[in-house]
Amino acid sequence: MELKSILESLLFSAQKPLSVKELREVLANAAAAEDAEADTRSLAKAKEGEVTAALEQLAREHEAAARSYRLACVAGAWQFVTQPEFAPWLRALVGVKARPPRLSQPALETLAIIAYRQPVTRAEVEQIRGVNVDGVMQTLMERGLVESVGRAEVVGRPQTYGTTALFLEYFGLRGLEDLPAADELRRLSIEKPPAPVTAESGLATTPPEQLALENKAGETKAADSSGKPAAGDSPAS
C-alpha cells in the first residue's frame, strides 16, 4: 500500500485538519495493532520528510485533477477543502440542515450588554438585565456570538465574556468601534465591583460625529422588518 494513498484516505476521512506529526502517529498506531500486516507495520517509522513529500505530491495530484475540492495545508495541518466557487450551494446545504432560529429578545438584550460592556462578567450582565442569564448565555455561546475572554480581577475571579468575530460578521460591523452610541451604554453605571472594572479597556470611544450606521445588509433587513418593501425605501442614487 502506498504511503500517499494511505495519507489520502486518512485526510479524506478526518473530521479536522491533521498535521504531519498527527499523521505519523496514526501510522504508528495502525502498525501497533495486533493484527497489523507487514505493509502496515513497515510504515510505522515513516520519516517526517517522506510524509511531507507524499502530502505535497498528493496536493499536486488533486490540483491537477481540478475537482470541486483540493488538498490544502493551513498552518501546518492538511485538510481537504472545497473550492470557493461552490460556496452558494454549500451555504444552502448548511441551511437545509440547521437554520438557526431567530435570536430571542432576551438573547439580543444580553448580547447588546456584552457587546458594549465587554469584558463583562455574568453577574454584571445579570445586574443590568435584572434576571438570570444562564440559559441565554449558553445559547449565545453555542451560536458562537459570545465567548469567554478571561477572568475579572475581583473576588472569585469570575469569567468575563466578550463578543466574537462571528458577532461582528453577523451584524456587518468592521469592529467594535463601529457599534453605534457605544460610549453611552458603556458609561451606564452599575454597582461597581470592589476593584476597578476594566470594561473600557481596549475599546474605542468613537466621538459622536463619527457615529454612522454603515451596514447595508442590516439596514435592508430593518426596512423589511418595519413592514415596508425594501425596494420602495431605497431609490436609486
Added chain:
Amino acid sequence: MELKSILESLLFSAQKPLSVKELREVLANAAAAEDAEADTRSLAKAKEGEVTAALEQLAREHEAAARSYRLACVAGAWQFVTQPEFAPWLRALVGVKARPPRLSQPALETLAIIAYRQPVTRAEVEQIRGVNVDGVMQTLMERGLVESVGRAEVVGRPQTYGTTALFLEYFGLRGLEDLPAADELRRLSIEKPPAPVTAESGLATTPPEQLALENKAGETKAADSSGKPAAGDSPAS
C-alpha cells in the same frame, strides 16, 4: 458551474449520505438565496433524472481515478467512502466501526431468501431452507433487517416479509437490484411454470432437465467458505 461538480462539492461536504431528493432541495434553496447568481438559479429545477445521471457519471469518474475513496450509493443515498483496503489506518484514526455482531449462517441464509424472494411468507422460507425459521426470523426482525410487508393472498392470509432500508445499508447495497446474481435467484419464483405441476405455489417448477447450476462464481465461493477445494465440488460437466 457544472451540475456534476456542484453535486460533488455537496457530497464532499455533507455530514451524512444525501438522496437525490435532498440534493435537489439544496439546489433549489441555493437558487432561492437573495444573492443567487444566474447560474445558481438556473439549477433550481434540475430534474431527478439529470441529477441521477450526473451522480452516476461522478461515481464512474471516481472509480476510474482509482483513489483511496469512491462515491457510493447506499439505499438510495450518495456518500463518499474509503476503499476497504485502508481500513487498518482508518481504524487507527477513528477507531473500530461500531457495528452489531455479525450475522450467523442460518440468519444469512434466511435473509438471502427473504431478500431475493420478497414478499415471501414464513412458510415459503421454511420450504426452501427445510427447517423452522421462527428464531432466526425474530432475530432478523429485531435487528431491523426484515419487516412484515403485507399478507399473501392465499388461504389463511399469512404475513409476508421483505427487507428494510437498513438491510441495504448494512450490506452497502444501492438497492435490491444491486443484490448479486439477483436475476437468477429471483427467476424461480417470478416465472410461471409451463404447467402447474407442484402444489407449492411460488416455488420453482422447472422440469429437471432445465435446471442447471449456472452460477459458477457463487459456487466457488461456497466451496471456499467451507474450507474445501472448489475443484472437487463441481466437476466440469
Added chain:
Amino acid sequence: MFQRCQAAAAAIEFSPFIRRMAEYKVHFEVFEGPLDLLLYLIKKEEVDIYEVNLTRLATQFIEYIDLMREFDLEVAGEFLVMASTLMYIKSRELLPADQQAQIEGEEEGEDPRWELIRQLVEYRKFKDAAVRLQALEARQEEIFPRVPGRLEAGPVAEPPKPDVSIFDLLNAVNTVLQRFGRREGAAREIFDDKWTVSEKIEFILQVVAGRGAVKFSELFETAASRSEVVCTFLALLELIRLKQLVCAQGQEFGDIEIRRAPSAAPAVAAGPQLP
C-alpha cells in the same frame, strides 16, 4: 459426551463411511437442517447434484441420522421427515423400471427424486447467496464514510446569518436602557440633559418634513453632548419603529439617508426626493 462419542465411533468401526462421519462430528451442530446435511454429503461424494446417486445418498443420510442418535444428539423432526422421503425414493429405485414409469404416470410432476433435487439446487443457490452477503457484510466493516468537520466551523462556507440586524441590536440597547433606568432610577445619568427623546422626535420630524430627506450624520451634527446623541438616536429608532421614517443607504458604507415613510401621514414631503 466426548467419551460417549469415542465409544460410539469405536462400536461402528465396521463402516468406513461412518468412521469418517465420526471424524466430522463437530459438524453436527452446523447442519442447519436436512438439506444442509444432504449438500454436505453430496460434496463429500464429489459429485454434481444432478449426478448424485440418490439411493446411496439416502443410505448415507440415514446412517448419519443413526449416528446422531448413537451420540445421543437430538434429531430434529425435519431430519426424520427427510429420512422418510429418502427411504421412499430408495424403495422406488429398487423397483423395476416399467413399474417406476407407471407410478410416475399416475402422479405427474410428483416424482420425489425431482422434487428433492430441485429443492437441493434451490437451497444451494441461497447458501451461495448467503456467502456473498457475508462477504458484503465483512466488506462494510472495512469501509469508512467521509464525515467532514461541520461546515459551520469550516473555512469553506459562511455561517448562516441570524435573522436580525444592527437595528434589532440597538432596539435591544434601548430596551435595556429604559428598563434599567426604571429599575434603578439611573435614567438621569443618561437623560439628565435638557434633551428628551420626545423632543428629539419632534426635531427629527421637523428636519425631515422640511427637507424631504436628511443624512443620518446631519441629525447629529448639532449635538452638544453624548447624551443628546443617544436621545436623537433613540428618537430615530422610535420613529422607524412607528413607521414614520425609513432609512436607506445609497451605497455600501455610504451615509444613511432618512426620509419619511411613503405611507406615513401627513404626507408633507412624500415622494422620493433627492436633496
